[in-house]
Every structure is written in structure tokens, then in C-alpha cells.
Amino acid sequence: MNTLELGKKVWFFPDGDIPDPGDGEMKGHESLVILNPNNQDAQITMTVYFTDRDAVVLNAGIVTAEKVRCIRTNEPIDEFQIPFGQYALKVEGTVGIITQIGRMDVAQPNLAYYTTMGY
Amino acid sequence: MNTLELGKKVWFFPDGDIPDPGDGEMKGHESLVILNPNNQDAQITMTVYFTDRDAVVLNAGIVTAEKVRCIRTNEPIDEFQIPFGQYALKVEGTVGIITQIGRMDVAQPNLAYYTTMGY
Amino acid sequence: MNTLELGKKVWFFPDGDIPDPGDGEMKGHESLVILNPNNQDAQITMTVYFTDRDAVVLNAGIVTAEKVRCIRTNEPIDEFQIPFGQYALKVEGTVGIITQIGRMDVAQPNLAYYTTMGY
């Protein structure tokens, strides 16, 4: 019943900003979560935008058909570590996907959450 | 004045992750909230996606015409308990619906909220 | 340069739940914020949906042309007080509007925020 029309192929996240991991048991981080509800694997390409340098295009591997995958932006992607500071993302799939970003901030004693569906 | 065109029939939530309920009076949980603004009942089907196993299709009952219903994802749905860890959802109605997910996290002394409208 | 095409005339919020106001200086509350970017006043109608009783239709007054207005859902609207517990909203304008809901929760010592743009 699935078709390749589920989701869409291009997503944007303007406000990326990797938080300090902190010293506690729970580490501050950002997660990009990608759902591929289609019956064909999605090859993922990420473009990372900055405030003052050229954008970087990364091969982020695949999200298998009918699976969800969580990519930590505080860990290297395609051997590239996104630096601290403001960044933005374009996320593209070769088939339709749905993407959401979440940030867990532990800069103060209690965690704070920040999430949005992509555009 | 309502027509079956209000809302839409398919919704996606990439980032599901049931929080630890904790020991306090307020229990950590996730809620999927479904509004049916139409004048006909909506039969709800949920597809749960995982990172490394096959998706599961659940009969989530109905949302009566012109009512709202809250489904706790930390409780069994169609006799299936979504396990801890990353999951994603597709929510389908036989008539148009509007869906939103919310997570209340009590892993640290103060609660944190995380919400998004579905896509 | 504005036309009546800015924004849209019907918005939905599935997850409404008025928080306990608490005893502190900052009171827990929910706010429905409506922007009318058009050059004509918008007459606002709200439909409140419940889990187990009939929906209620309220006259929520106007949002003047090119103004923003904040409606507290914990205060009476059209002489009706939304009760505690799960509810949902349909918000309609006679001209295009843009709507967002926000909840400030003070059930624990530190506030938590919960917001989403309407659908």
C-alpha cells in the first residue's frame, strides 16, 4: 500500500547548535531523526550551512525501507564533525522521508528540550 | 458545515522515545493526541517503525466524530507495548484527523516538555 | 501590498490541557496567540472539543487588522471557562490568520514550555 509519495525528499532545519555535553550522566546532544516509511531504501545527503564559511555536503548513508534512524550531530558524519556554533541543515533522501530534530540541553542542572519537525 | 476535508488522513512522527516513568508523582510519558473535527467517526491505524526490526501495524480503535482522544504510547495499544528506545509512528484515519505528540520527561528533578505537530 | 491571502482561515490544535496555575509569582497557563497580518479585521470563532462531551462553539471577538492578540485559555471566553483536562481547538477567522499555542507549566519548581504552530 506504501508508495514513494510518502514524506518528501528535501527538508530544512535553520537552527542547529550543538550543546555542551556537560559532566552529568545524561549528555547534551542534538539528534536528527529520519523516518523512511517507503518500501525502498533512502540514500541520505546532508548539507551543513554555516554563518561565515562554505556549506559542506555529506554522505549520511542510508535509512533502510520502513525503518527509523537517529543521527547524532555531535558525532562525525562522513568523517566530518560539525563544530560548535550556529549551523543549519538540508537533508535530502532519494525517496520520501520525514525528519525531526531534537536538542537536549544540560547546561543547567535540569535538562531542557527543543524540537521541531523540519520544513 | 464540517466536511470530510478537515485535517488529513496520514500523519508521521519520526522521533518517538518513551521516557522513564520515574519515581515521582508525575510520571514520564508520551501522549499521542488525535482530534477528529469531522462529523463521522475515524478508525485509527498506527504503524510503529523501529531502527532494526520490522514495523508493526496496530488497530488503535476509533476517535468519535467531533471528539479528541489521547493515546498513551507507554501503555499497550492493540495488545502491543512499544518498547523503550527509538521508534517512529505513522497514524492513519479513515476520515481526516489532526495529530500532535507530546513527551513529559522527569529524568531530572524538573520536568521537560517536547512536542510537535505531526507531518 | 497585503492581501486577504496571508495566513489561512482554519487552524487546529489537538493537544490542549490547562496547567495548574500553582502558587508562585509566575502562573501556569496556556495562551493562544493569533496574528492578523491582513488589512481587514478578523472575526474569531473557536470550537472547543472534548473527550466525552459535545463540542462548544465560542465567539472569541476580533483580531484587528495588522495586530496580534493573546487569548488566555485559562480565562473565560464568550462567558465559557474551558475546564481542566484534555481539550482541542479549532480556530477560525473571517480573514486569514496565523495561530500558535503555548503552555507554561509550573507544576515543578522550574517552568517548562510547550509550544506548536497550529495546523
Next chain:
Amino acid sequence: MNTLELGKKVWFFPDGDIPDPGDGEMKGHESLVILNPNNQDAQITMTVYFTDRDAVVLNAGIVTAEKVRCIRTNEPIDEFQIPFGQYALKVEGTVGIITQIGRMDVAQPNLAYYTTMGY
């Protein structure tokens, strides 16, 4: 491969409310983050709406092609300081952009976050 069709040219944020900066190391603030994924610079115009006074139109400068830019709403824009209290924004680009707003509130000992993609 980029075209001027990426993103869109008009965005709205109904719920703006600059938080108290507070006395701590982390200052309460709101940030409007604008991504320009196109290969041509975007000239940005912001319209600030209020509850009881005329809207103000500001020249917010440019977002260079394929860059992201963060604009603090608690600092002057086009020599205009948005006052405390409810406000709303229209953000326009001469080419397609994607915009998100975020608020960091430190009114209580731990920060709280509030974010949404624009409409």
C-alpha cells in the same frame, strides 16, 4: 542544482515575547534564525506587529547565499528595539528562505526552551 524555489519568501511567527535577560551567565533571549539555501543573496524585511500600536517595517539586511544567520530580537534591528511584551513577526526574503524562532527563558533557576518553525 539549487533553484530559487527552495524555501519560501514569506514567514509568520505569532508568538514573540522577549524574555527577561536575568542575572546569570546565560542570558534569556529570543533568536530568529534564517537559512538561505539558494545561490543568490536574500534581502530580509521584517514587519513587527503589536497588540495596540501600528506595525513597524524594518530592513533586516541580507542573508548571504547558502548561509545561515541568527538575528537576536533583544538587540536593535534597523535601529529599532522591539519592546518587552507580546509581538508577532512577518519575515520576508527576496529569495526563498527557511526561518525558525527560539526563546531561552531563564526566569527561573533552570532554562526553558520554546521553539517553532515559522508558518
